[in-house]
Amino acid sequence: MKxxxxxxxxxxxxxxxxxxxxxxxxxxxxxxxxxxGFEYILEEKSPLDALIYTPRICGICGQAHLKATVEALENIxxxxxxxxxxSNKAKLLRQIGLNIEIIDSHIKWFYLFIMPDIIKLNSSxxxxxxxxxxxxxxxxxxxxxxxxxxxxxxxxxxxxxxYMNVGGVMSDPTRMDLINMQNYLQIAIDFxxxxxxxxxxxxxxxxxxxxxxxxxxxxxxxxxxxxxxxHLNVYGKSHNRFISLAESNLFRSGxxxxxxVNKIDLSKIAESNExxxxxxxxxxxxxxxxxSKLVTYNDNFFETGPxxxxxxxxxxxxxxxxxxxxxxxxxRVMARVDEMAFLINDTKSLISQIDLLExxxxxxxISLNDIEKASGLSVVEACRGSLxxxxxxxxxxxKAYDVITPTVWNLGPSNKKxxxxxxxxxxxxxxxxxxxxxxxxxxxxxxCTTH
Amino acid sequence: MIDSTQMVxxxxxxxxxxxxxxxGEEYYNSLFEKAKSRLKSxxxxxALRDVDIMDVLETEGVNRRDFMKWVSATTATLMLPPMFAxxxxxxxxxxxxxxxxxxxxxxCAGNTExxxxxxxxxxxxxxxxxxxxxxxxxLMACAGHDAEHQLDEAMxxxxxxxxxxxxxxxxxxxxxxYGTIGPAGETFQEHLMRLSKDAAAIVAVGTCATFGGxxxxxxxxxxxxxxxxxxxxxxxxxxxACPANPANMVGVVLHxxxxxxxxxxxxxxxxxxxxxxxxxDNCERRAHFDAGEFVEEWGDEGAKNNWCLxxxxxxxxxxxxNCSIIRYNEGTNWPIGAGHGCIGCSEPDFWDKYAxxxxxxxxxxxxxxxxxxxxxxEFGLGLLTATAIGIGVHAVASVVAxxxxxxxxxx
Numbered sequence: 001m002k003x004x005x006x007x008x009x010x011x012x013x014x015x016x017x018x019x020x021x022x023x024x025x026x027x028x029x030x031x032x033x034x035x036x037g038f039e040y041i042l043e044e045k046s047p048l049d050a051l052i053y054t055p056r057i058c059g060i061c062g063q064a065h066l067k068a069t070v071e072a073l074e075n076i077x078x079x080x081x082x083x084x085x086x087s088n089k090a091k092l093l094r095q096i097g098l099n100i101e102i103i104d105s106h107i108k109w110f111y112l113f114i115m116p117d118i119i120k121l122n123s124s125x126x127x128x129x130x131x132x133x134x135x136x137x138x139x140x141x142x143x144x145x146x147x148x149x150x151x152x153x154x155x156x157x158x159x160x161x162x163y164m165n166v167g168g169v170m171s172d173p174t175r176m177d178l179i180n181m182q183n184y185l186q187i188a189i190d191f192x193x194x195x196x197x198x199x200x201x202x203x204x205x206x207x208x209x210x211x212x213x214x215x216x217x218x219x220x221x222x223x224x225x226x227x228x229x230x231h232l233n234v235y236g237k238s239h240n241r242f243i244s245l246a247e248s249n250l251f252r253s254g255x256x257x258x259x260x261v262n263k264i265d266l267s268k269i270a271e272s273n274e275x276x277x278x279x280x281x282x283x284x285x286x287x288x289x290x291x292s293k294l295v296t297y298n299d300n301f302f303e304t305g306p307x308x309x310x311x312x313x314x315x316x317x318x319x320x321x322x323x324x325x326x327x328x329x330x331x332r333v334m335a336r337v338d339e340m341a342f343l344i345n346d347t348k349s350l351i352s353q354i355d356l357l358e359x360x361x362x363x364x365x366i367s368l369n370d371i372e373k374a375s376g377l378s379v380v381e382a383c384r385g386s387l388x389x390x391x392x393x394x395x396x397x398x399k400a401y402d403v404i405t406p407t408v409w410n411l412g413p414s415n416k417k418x419x420x421x422x423x424x425x426x427x428x429x430x431x432x433x434x435x436x437x438x439x440x441x442x443x444x445x446x447x448c449t450t451h
Numbered sequence: 452m453i454d455s456t457q458m459v460x461x462x463x464x465x466x467x468x469x470x471x472x473x474x475g476e477e478y479y480n481s482l483f484e485k486a487k488s489r490l491k492s493x494x495x496x497x498a499l500r501d502v503d504i505m506d507v508l509e510t511e512g513v514n515r516r517d518f519m520k521w522v523s524a525t526t527a528t529l530m531l532p533p534m535f536a537x538x539x540x541x542x543x544x545x546x547x548x549x550x551x552x553x554x555x556x557x558x559c560a561g562n563t564e565x566x567x568x569x570x571x572x573x574x575x576x577x578x579x580x581x582x583x584x585x586x587x588x589x590l591m592a593c594a595g596h597d598a599e600h601q602l603d604e605a606m607x608x609x610x611x612x613x614x615x616x617x618x619x620x621x622x623x624x625x626x627x628x629y630g631t632i633g634p635a636g637e638t639f640q641e642h643l644m645r646l647s648k649d650a651a652a653i654v655a656v657g658t659c660a661t662f663g664g665x666x667x668x669x670x671x672x673x674x675x676x677x678x679x680x681x682x683x684x685x686x687x688x689x690x691x692a693c694p695a696n697p698a699n700m701v702g703v704v705l706h707x708x709x710x711x712x713x714x715x716x717x718x719x720x721x722x723x724x725x726x727x728x729x730x731x732d733n734c735e736r737r738a739h740f741d742a743g744e745f746v747e748e749w750g751d752e753g754a755k756n757n758w759c760l761x762x763x764x765x766x767x768x769x770x771x772x773n774c775s776i777i778r779y780n781e782g783t784n785w786p787i788g789a790g791h792g793c794i795g796c797s798e799p800d801f802w803d804k805y806a807x808x809x810x811x812x813x814x815x816x817x818x819x820x821x822x823x824x825x826x827x828x829e830f831g832l833g834l835l836t837a838t839a840i841g842i843g844v845h846a847v848a849s850v851v852a853x854x855x856x857x858x859x860x861x862x
Contacts, residue, residue, distance in 0.1 A: 004634055013555075035622070035630065036675070037673055041665070041671075044669075049806040052802070053665060058560070059560040059561025059564045059694065062559075108567075132587075141567055144567070145568045149780050149783040152780040152783040152784045156785055157778070157779030158779070161786075163790070171790045360750055362750060363748055363749070
């Protein structure tokens with residue numbers, strides 16, 4: 001038997017096609033049927049124009065795309081031995097902007113996209129978690145909106161800020177701006193303590209064992225209890241292989257197949273469009289079924305995202321959960337909520353490190369328009385996982401632009417050798433509700449299937 | 452040589468570039484009566500959502516005074532005289548009588564994100580509790596086939612009554628196969644046509660839905676177009692900008708609740724209350740423009756002192772929108788406030804024509820609204836010459852020289 005279902009309450013829409021055997025999902029396919037063609041649009045454009053285009057790939061992770069573009073353009077300078085200087089202040093402001101965007105996304109994802117489905121397993125009345133009217137749902141929206149204001153102060157607005165530029169950032173915050181940013185982050189801390197975890201941020205950050213699960217209160221406890229009741233600590237397991245491409249204050253880069261290897265060789269990343277629709281209609285033969293490409297590292301599928309980051313960056317609590325529950329829905333969601341706590345804490349500290357006397361922007365000595373031929377690439381950790389940008393320029397124009405989004409890592413189709421990450425995780429689900437929760441645990445984003 | 456002082460004067464005083472903020476007593480009195488009877492008839496209709504705005508505000512700790520402050524600001528945003536404030540307050544209470552269906556097509560979800568951050572007395576509540584959002588792809592409780600049923604039911608139940616909000620452009624290439632939706636694989640175009648047929652009016656939100664947006668950037672691989680290119684025989688309101696400002700979304704709904712009609716539109720179907728004037732007209736850095744104080748490059752003294760961004764590519768003088776007044780993220784900030792120029796995101800073709808750091812004087816842009824500025828080339832040059840009093844003749848000479856070399860580069 002085969003079923004076709006739609007997954008809404010994601011960014012865009014995904015089609016989930018399941019085959020069933022003995023009342024379990026025996027095979028799964030995920031189709032993304034939305035395409036815009038950013039990589040084609042960027043060709044022949046002036047390199048700096050990419051700073052306007054790529055953030056608009058996604059309304060959720062525009063900061064990540066902006067940072068990826070600016071750093072790929074700066075990498076071009078490095079590759080032609082014209083290394084440019086970026087002030088520490090500019091670096092901090094970029095990282096702060098990205099962090100805040102991820103915090104905002106984590107809050108919304110947990111409350112708007114994850115909780116309603118989990119609760120529905122148990123009860124038809126979502127109560128305070130009901131979309132559009134539940135008290136907690138509204139509080140979560142409000143907290144996200146307040147938190148993102150900290151980013152609007154330096155970015156101008158959100159979504160779709162454009163404050164990063166090759167050579168630094170355009171914003172020059174005042175002392176008062178920094179204080180306001182801290183105040184907005186405090187709203188996120190209060191929400192995390194009062195509603196998300198029910199423990200103080202400081203206590204939460206010290207969690208390092210399975211027993212600490214018992215200390216959780218409020219929504220994390222509610223979530224945990226429902227997960228155990230409906231076996232979400234068992235469902236959703238995939239290849240148990242993880243990758244995280246970018247480094248930051250908080251994250252380490254690396255991959256794990258059997259053991260953690262912190263060295264990443266970006267040339268081992270390979271994309272394939274074997275199952276991906278083409279712009280040339282004649283090539284769209286029957287085995288092509290989605291707009292998403294697939295991506296492998298050293299010929300293997302790897303899961304990217306908060307769980308990958310937690311394990312590779314050695315965050316104790318999540319590592320302990322992973323030891324007991326592998327890469328299940330429970331571990332994956334917990335890793336994301338856990339990351340929210342670490343990011344809020346980290347961002348507060350980054351803001352306090354800003355030296356207002358430093359320059360925000362230092363003009364590069366030569367213009368990108370004057371570069372005959374060069375390439376640059378960058379990696380960034382976005383809310384959903386690792387993001388990769390590669391730019392080739394020729395005679396001052398973009399010759400080719402390649403974007404690999406986290407969605408492509410986690411939700412792309414399978415290859416001849418093995419199932420894709422989310423596909424493999426869905427197989428074994430006992431019903432369509434669980435199958436959809438498993439799919440959702442990867443934070444599906446159809447608009448990210450960008451090529 | 453153009454007399455630049457005269458030109459600048461002409462640009463900012465020409466009638467076609469202005470909004471009539473005072474249409475006379477007779478007009479407002481008749482509108483007032485109309486709105487009163489409209490609200491009266493709405494009040495007797497059953498509420499779609501059983502929520503009292505005052506209860507909502509009270510539980511959220513917003514007092515009557517704060518609410519009235521918001522009401523007077525919104526009344527001003529809608530360009531109505533203060534006597535309309537009580538009616539705007541009443542319309543807010545009656546927003547639960549107007550059903551809204553929101554669909555996403557070829558988009559990035561940025562406008563949904565903006566909507567989630569709309570401003571008002573905690574408008575999260577105002578919008579979500581009071582506005583009858585009958586269907587929203589990303590925000591509603593149900594999903595999958597249930598969601599499809601909910602959409603069909605809402606369309607059936609509110610036939611000819613609902614406002615259809617559309618986010619995202621519509622790909623018309625490859626028989627529409629660049630974007631399909633639902634179990635039957637309906638193309639975005641078919642979906643839009645089906646849903647707009649029974650709508651009272653269609654509100655295109657964001658620059659993708661209005662003018663095609665970034666997906667329509669050259670070479671427009673999916674042949675993306677905006678709603679107004681496809682929908683005929685129905686009122687269409689465009690709320691461009693990337694993202695559209697949620698205050699303007701609320702404004703359009705309130706206006707509809709208040710009058711039963713869509714607001715007065717410009718030639719690009721944008722509500723005049725929001726798009727009737729330029730960013731430049733109300734920019735907080737305008738005084739520096741007038742004084743000839745410009746940021747020459749990012750990070751310089753001018754940048755640190757919040758001088759005018761015109762010479763680093765700000766498109767404010769060419770862009771019709773009210774963000775210089777209402778800003779974004781509940782009034783927190785806007786691009787120019789953070790130090791980067793306006794990119795003209797509420798204008799057609801902004802993605803290709805206004806892109807980034809090309810100073811306006813270096814871009815050969817025809818203003819979409821026609822009439823006022825002729826080409827921006829001329830316009831920008833004129834402005835720069837006008838401000839030469841402030842910046843010195845040699846600066847103008849360098850700009851002109853720079854312009855030539857840039858033009859050659861573009862070729």
